[in-house]
Amino acid sequence: MARKRRARSPVRRGVRPAVDIVIASPLWSAQRSVKALLRRAIGEAASATSTAAGELAIVLTDDAAIRALNRDWRRKDAATNVLSFPANEPRGARGIPRLLGDIVIAYETTEREARAEHKPFAHHLAHLAVHGFLHLAGYDHAADEEAAAMERLETAILARLDVPDPYVARRAI
Secondary structure, X not given: XXXXXXXXXXXXXXXXXXEEEEEOOHHHHHOOOHHHHHHHHHHHHHHHHOOOOEEEEEEEEOHHHHHHHHHHHHOOOOOOOEEEEEOOXXXXXXXXXXXXXXXXXXXXXXXXXXXXXXXOHHHHHHHHHHHHHHHHOOOOOOOHHHHHHHHHHHHHHHHHOOOOOOOHHHHOO
């Protein structure tokens, strides 16, 4: 008797980065499933950019900690939503994963922005994770052309996560 085959969803090939998530502020404890959401967002971003396998850390912190990092590393004495610190290391030796870098996300700013933009916290967090990862992968938004390309890529990645275009309101102006 012939066996009935199950329909399978398409599987993305390739190795995704290992993601270490550090919760450095108790404010994040209110958010359930945050680690799974972040790993999924990073996996989609890595697939879209063909980023080689490696390791990265995401640090979930608060405004005070990210303000200190922003002041020390970027000379901007203000809290921000996300900071990325690319490792800029060449490929590691065989069998040793390449360090991609770190992404730091501040709870209060993320929550405040999500509320102000009338979007779910999880959608805004996914966007910040994708944005931060793209910086680790070498993308930037210093020039208008770079910003437009990065925004298009972010929007495409977020669509795969069922997150609406975060730039749609700005484009309508």
